[in-house]
Amino acid sequence: MNDPRGLPMDAMDESGGPGFSIGRRRLLTYAVSAPVVTIAAGFGVNLATPSTALASPTPLIPADSVDYYDVGDSIVQFAAPTMPLVKLSVGTDGKVTLEMPRLENGQGIATALGMMIAEEMDVPLSDVIVHSADAQPELRYNQITGGSSSIRCFDPVLPVMAAAARARLLAYAAQQWGLSPSSLRVEAGVVIAPDGRSATYGSLTVGAATLPLPSAQPKDPSQYKVIGHFTGRLDARDIVTGRKKFTMDLAVPNAKPTMLRMPSQIRGQVISVNNVAAVKAMPGVIDVVVVPPGGAIVPRQVGVAVMADTFGQAWDACRALDITWGDGTNKG
Template sequence: MLTVAAERSLSALATPTAAAAIPSPPQPANIIDIGEIVVLATRPTAAIGFQIRVNEDGTVDVSMPREEVGQGLSTVAAMLVAEEMDVPLGKVRISLADARPELLFNQLTGASSGVRSIYHPARATAAAARARLLEVAARRWGVSRDELTVADGVIRARDGRTTTYGDVTKEAARADLPELKVKPKTKNRSRYIGKPAKRVDGRKIVTGANTYTLDVDVPGAKPCIVRRPPTISGTVRSVRNVGAVKRMPGVVAVTTIPSGVAVVADTFDYALNAVNALDVDWGPGSIDNLSDENVRAKLRAMAPKLDVPEVGVKSIVGEFDFAFATHGAVEMNAAVADVRDGRAEVWAALQAPVVAQEEIARTLGIPMNKVVVHVMPSGGSFGRRLFHEPAVEAALVSKAVGRPVRLLWHRTDDIRHGRVHPAKHHRIQMTYAAGNVVTYQHHVTSVSTDIGHGFGDVLTAKVADIPIAGNASIAQVAFHTMIHCPYNFGVVTETLSEWTLPMHTGSWRSVWSVTTRGVEEVMVDEVAAALGKDPVEFRRRFLKTARQRAVLDKVAEVGQWGKPMPKGCAQGVAVHDESKSCTACLGEADARAPKKPRGTKAVTPVAPALRGN
């Protein structure tokens, strides 16, 4: 509701653009953002990505080449297919495609590209299926396809004859038809797209009926837990009591893999007891001599110096530190693997299944076509499932013990050894004069983010399409195609410098935006206060586009910006623009108990690039 209202309010805006602000030139992300790069990379195989099967009972099965991590992409895909095929939404069933190497870059889920990357391919495939079914019905009745209509999967001729998709599906599958002209629906004919719809998997999720990785029933698969080193990337020198542990109740096998010592047992409880009983001689880790304080000092020292403001120009400087942060998805890392007789079959939640398939094959020393990877839904991700350590570990253990295994990381494993959002330092300077912001400098120094999960390959493949590529690193290209300042702040400079450490990092919730744009909004408040301006009015004056101002106006209206607040309570506001969508947020906080502050309200209108649900 807020999204629609925010969009509709554009035409009603009466306030002129921020003419008095010093215009800032476009940044790379304004020209091409990382989501658009992903879409470009998927185009060569877009026509073969979605696979649709129409069954005789009228249901439609769709194999989606993306991961469902709780973001609702399965629902959007079902809506797109139902829209173009004119079938009830409840008759569309979405499954996640196994790893398909022929898709190249077209089976990556991330970079906020989900809806954008499937929107047109899903619709085109569904429209082609509809056209084929109609053509078969038309030939059966001796009429033109244009004379037929469809509603809820029922095909009707002008003379009143009817049939169903289920009645003609077998004939359509084997018919020798010419290439049919296909044209997806226009927006004004939409029944589902852009309209509210319940999640297609919602009932299964809330009732516990959804099938996640460890719900897969593979005959003979035994629970497995890995004892991991006390330090990051530590190694196993020896296991002093392996014989005693093997004799513990319920223990099936104990084996060493590169990441630790794996115990396979009859239950996870038996496995955990045995893991805790292991006496391991550990080798050193890769960053044993570092601490959070060391890392923070290094990142601060790396930050470039700020420019000296000109005479008569005032400045505000801000420095912000962010610690390493774990992903903390609800579902723990898990995988099921069956590796026997030179073949491997693996089940796991994977955002980059083809990359996982390649690594499993390489690690096991078998051909890639001997590895089958089944993509499972994920109970949350935030970028964590871009990496596939559990799948590789499960495959190694299964091969070593000669039977299928169900491997689980417990929460401590994930916090200590999982992928983390890198520590960062932000150094910012905003200069202002005569009521205007003259310059905005923002230097980000960070422990490097590992993007060796497929997206780095995408950026490398499409580097010629990226305006700032040059000598920039892949990480810098990713940074500049995600980050841009939504305000006219004169000369805008944003940089990224990385420090490579031998530790496990990864993408985490917008990668750089979550901190970079967050601290920018803090600095906007600081400058507004220095100039004696209301935070909403200050933002409104300097925002670049009407869409940005529309979401700001809507959040101020719905959130009742400026209303009287009790002492110790306050409101805050922010605006964000990324991936061709923009949003605003008005939050309220209660700090009357200083040691237990809490957020009490948040209002967030959104103006999306594409509306699915």
């Protein structure tokens, strides 16, 4: 796909409207109150020089939206204002954790983002933990998983975050040893001095969290040792052993199995449910509810929901519903 062309992104505000200034590179701020090194993607903090290299404007609307703009581009655009809330941290065990505001459902984004982190921080991929963050209303559109947008959203952000975390750890090690950060190297999450002294990221993270912001520059692609090379999935073993947690595995307090009957037509209507009492009297059924239309952003389709003690009971009751449907607005 060609790069979008058109209006500059500085025509947006914090809510995605006019007035918000953002460059192609999402830069960083530190979460200085964190007890360990924690990096938050943000805007307006220059971690690389010269700053002009990071100021290339990202277009808002292309000249030809058919050729240049798709749903993934719109997700990238509207996720950008809340990128400062995304966190990357280094624990005292040396593990690097990304709180990913996306759902890993088999497409491999957790591994792809983990590879970006491992590349920039010079840590084994096995020391990178990428998990789906808890839902946060303030993240808004930055929690949408779809449109092949996740890599496009994080590719300009995550390498800079990881490079900044690495720089901060190196700066603390150099301070402790009376050396220049440029004289140090990192191998598998261990900082090594020219004289052979070494320290793990885990042993440095608490002290490094107290340091001011150093400069940082992501690697040139010619230096890549992880990205572009074959690797296994971070979650492969958990998937095949049943340890990986999916949405259906979440233990939501007081939640009950619920099945939904929906109209066969787009935007069809529920005229009536003709046997509500009979269905409610079926074994295990807790309630039968008509789901009204609505939805401020994505239109909510109408339907009839049945809650029961088990999925089997909800399934049976849902199939037993006698519903009179009305035509949808798209009936031809």
